[in-house]
Each structure stands twice: as structure tokens, then as C-alpha cells.
Amino acid sequence: MICGGRGTPFKVITTAANVNDVTQTLVLVDGIPPVAGKPGRPRRRPDALLGDKGYDSNPNRRELRRRRILPVISRKGAPNIKDLGKLRYVVEQTFSLLHYFKRLAVRWERRLDLHDALVSLTCGLICWRRLKKARP
Template sequence: MGRGELTDAAWERISPLLPGIDGRGRPWRDHRQVINGVLCRLRTGAPRRDLPERFGPWQTICERFARWEVDGTWARLLEEVQVHDDSIGAVEWTVSVDSTVNRAHQHAAGAPQKGAQAGAELEDPARAAADQALGRSRGGLTTKVHLACDGRGLPRAILVTPGNVNDSTAFDAVLDALRVPRTGVGRPRRRPDAVIADKAYSSRAIRRTLRHRGTRAVIPERGDQKANRVRRWRTGGRPPAFDRELYKARNVVERCFSRLKQFRAVATRFDKLAARYRAGLHLAALVLWLRDTAR
């Protein structure tokens, strides 16, 4: 086993969840070998053509990664690990939400616009970039990763948007992505006990959304909002409740971003398609969950 590859314990956890061989066509190359090749590319950021030969043909690694992204295998693996930990009470439902901006490599640009025919001229390159979660800022093309993690600093929900998208506009989508199915009878759990976020998420709409969900909001009030409320005096309303002690736990999401960015293909986006980049994030998150379980 090489550095960064699947351990025996991790392989035993996920091997029963992988697609089986239906007996038709040529036999599949060993799943573990291919996944280790995908992890090598994700960890080093190397082009797929430059992967070591011991992982097999690079075309097989690329094709298997793309196929399992389309059928949702990578997302399903992450969900199954979360379901297992939630069934034994290991998942903490105090959630921290934040985002980070990752620079996109020049190879990430140039994906075709959604719905455009092959070889057709793009009428709006800016729209094509936005379709693939690429936004232009001062540093060039960037992608923003919105993340919700639990109290242990493990990724719970991941969303990618163009880098110039405001954090608060993606908050509802991140909450909707929080979903852990039950092992027995019952609907999936979607409501965290509390949501911790910084001042970028301080708005009446977000607080109202959390209140309707029955979730406690631990979000500090921005200075301009406080000044406006004080200026209006009695009509400004009461200050929102804020738990300073619980807010100290917000750093877990920052540590989670730091762990995810140990994978160089996450810290810098090389994938042209947003779905491929999101699949890499799901795989990196899966590795973090498996490492935590092995402790």
C-alpha cells in the first residue's frame, strides 16, 4: 500500500457498496487499484496521463471516475458512511457553515455550454463558465466551495458555485443538501440542532429560515445591521440571540477546509466540468470520514 492509498480497513468499509460485475463484456479492472489511481491524481494534482503505471491505464481511471460521477457512486459512498456513523450516534448535529474560494487552473476553462451541440460556437462564454461553477474575480477564474461540517470537522454537505457568488445566496441550498437517511423506517434527517456561521450569513432571511426549521442560529450580527437597529430605536426590534461560547466552535469548518485542501486537485481546480470537481470533493470528504472512523 502506497502513501495516501486506501487502507485495508477503509477498503472493507466501501467494497460492499461498489457496483458489481454483471457478467457481460470484459471484466472490470480491480476497483481498489482504480480508486487508488483516482486518489493519487486527487492528492498530487498530476494530469491523468502522468499517473504511475501501477494504477493501470490512465484511460480506465478517467473513465471509471467519470462513470461513477454520473451514476452517483461517489456521493452514495459518502452518504452510506454518514448513515453508518449516524446510526451509532457518532454524528454531531451542530453544523458549521462557511465557504472558500479555490483558484481554477487554465485547463479548467473551455467546457462547452450546457445544451450546446458539439463543435458549436459559444454565443456567451461568460454564461458557459457560470454553468460550470467558474466565476471571474481579481485573481482570474475561481470556484467557491460551500461546506457544512459537523462538530468533529467532517464534511456533511458540499456545494460548488462560481467564485463571485455571495455566501448567503447559497445558504438554503447547503441546508437542503444536509440529508442523512435512516437505517430503519423513517424519513431522512435534515434539521441540525444548531447552525454556526460568520457575519456573511447574518440576514433576516437566513434567521427566518432557521427559525422555521426549528434550528438554533449562532450567527453574529454585522456592525451596520446593529447600527441600523439602534438608529431606529423602538422600531428596530430586539437584537438577535447569540451564543458566544458555542460560536467558538466555528473554527472546525476552517480546519475542515484545511484538510480538504491537502488534496491538491481540490485546492486548485483542474476539472473542466463542475460535476467532476464536485465528485473529487465527495471522494476527498469520504477519505476524511474513513480516516476518522479508523482512529
Template structure:
């Protein structure tokens, strides 16, 4: 076992959840060796062809990661680990929401137009990514005015350059509950409902999956009337500061502006859990810098990193 590989305890938790058969009835290559190879690449960010020989053929490791990213196996494993810890009462449902921008390497550009039919590959308008006609999957950076830019693989232009943005929610123990990808220039507030709507932790016994946190904290980027109405409708306690311009506009409108928003400064200090979760994610170099051309493969890389964080926390 090399540094960063799955420990025996971690492997014992994952092994019962893994698929048993390969394509067309063939047996899979050893799951543990292959997963360690994917994990090694996620941790170091090296090209797939440069994987050490101890992980076997690099193309086998790459194809396994690509397949499991497309069919949702990584997400299934993450959900199963979340469900197990929730059943043990080890999930802190006082959550926080934020986003982080990831610089895309030049090797992430140039994907062809065709992508597999996967529900987590979203189209550009409304926070979704889809292929657009053009030379490559990277698409155009500009797009129509107010459209937020159109890209093929969740790649866009922002102040950071050629970027992808990861929107996420984290529990009180700095572990990811949901992940959403958009092009780098997309705003945080329009993705707020999608991030919360992606939270879905099944119960091991009878009952519906848990989708509603006990409380939520977020920064002023998420302070909009629509977001607050959504949280009140779902009966989620929230602590979101009100920006100065919104406060001035509310006061200027008088009684028509509504009541002042509640704000608990002490509870707001707990928002740092999402910042710490982002730091943990970016300890994986293939997450801190995007090398994957396809959005679904990069999402699989981020999901694998989140899975390992859950296993080791």
C-alpha cells in the first residue's frame, strides 16, 4: 500500500458497495488497485499515461474512472457512505453553502461535441452546461448579454481566466453534501436552489431520503428575496447577511420594503465549515486545477475527492 492509497478499513467499507460484473460478463480488474490508481491521479494531477506501473495499465484505470463518472457509480458510493454516517448520527445538519473557482488547464479545452447522456451534464443557460456548435467543446466565452456565457463543458471566462466553478454545500464537519458544476463566470445566487435540491441522503431504514438541513449559513452573495422566500417555504432556518445596497433599498421603500432580515452574527461564524471543505477538496491537485476535458469526468474526480474526505473524516 502506497501513500494516499485506501487503507484496509476504508476498503472494507467500500468493497460491499462496488459493482461485481464487468462489461459483457467479463470480470473487472482488481477494484482496489484500480481505485487507488484513480485516487493517485486525483491527488497528484499527473497525466493518465504517467501512472506508476503498480496500478496496472493506465488505460484500464482511466476507462474505469470515465465509466463510473458517466454511470453515477462514484455518486452512488458517496451517497451510500453519507447514508451510513447519517444512520450513525455522525452528520451535522447545520450546513453552509458557497462556491469556488477552479482554473482550467489548457489540456481541458478541445473536447469534441458528443457527450454521454448523463443527468448531471447541464446546459449553459440557467446554470446548466451543454455542447454548443463550434470548433470544440470549450465553446464561446462571451455569449449573449446577460446570458452568462455559453460553453460546452462547464468552461468559461472569469477574472481567473479559463475556469470552472464548483458550487457546494458542506455539513458541520466540513464534508460535501452536494456538488454542482457551472462555467466559471456564472453567479452563485442562481445556483442556490440547485445546490440545496441536490442534497439527498437516503435512510437505511424506512422513510424518505433526508433533503432538508436543520439550518443554513451563506455569505451575502446569496442574499436575495427569492432565496429567502425559498428557505422560508421549506422551513429552513438561515443566516445570510444583507448587502448594504439591499438594506438601503428596503429602507427607501418604507413599509413596502418589508421587515429587516434577521441576522445572527454568532451563528454566522459557522460558515467557515464550507471554506474548510473547499480547502480539503483542493488538496487534490486534479480538483484544484481542472485537467479533464469532459465536465462529467471532472465531476467524477470531484465526487471521488469528496468520497475520500467522507471516508477519512
């Protein structure tokens, strides 16, 4: 899952349990939809990518830098980056919101299309609740 700075899920993909996170990093970054904001072209890439040690690889770091995205990823075998958890909690909070829907906490669906549909519906509900809360 890749989400914005306030926990809005931008892209969620489902893979097999034995697929490494490193292989999915660029797929997630490429799947970020255009985000409108300031006048002009909509943004298609984040300024920085925060990840845990599962996303650590030199090819990933090089490719992210080539795309002008700052990789803030802890290195394997090294101490954690100080205060990275204070920033990454947003992703963990969004995961916990997904698991609030009991069907997604444990994957009971055998068919991938049904599971992806439930994940998409849940992400839509999370976005709707955040928009509803932000609106006066």
C-alpha cells in the first residue's frame, strides 16, 4: 500500500505471501494517481518515499532518485533512522483501518478479484470518512 501524508490510500496491490516488498516498490509508485493542488499540471510523484527495511535495496534507491523522489528507507542491518516511526505511523494507521473490516484482517476469499474488490471498497470508505471529517 502507498498512501499520502494524512493516510489517504493511493494505491493498494495484492501479491502472494512469498513476494518480496522490494519488487513492488516501483509498481506502487507508478500507480499513484494524479493529485490536483496548485494551478498547473497535477502531481504524479511524491517528494519522498518513507519505507521500512523491507524496501531497502540499492537499485530501488537509484531508481527513486532518478525519478526525483527522496528515499527515506532504513538500511538492513543498521539502526533505524531516528524518528522515522513518527512519520510512518500514518501507513500503519491506515493498515489498522483496513483490518477494522474483519473480512480483510484475515483473507477468507479464495478469489483475488473478490478480495481486491473488498480492499477497494474499504479504501473508498476510508477516503470518504476522511473527507467527511475534513468538511465543516
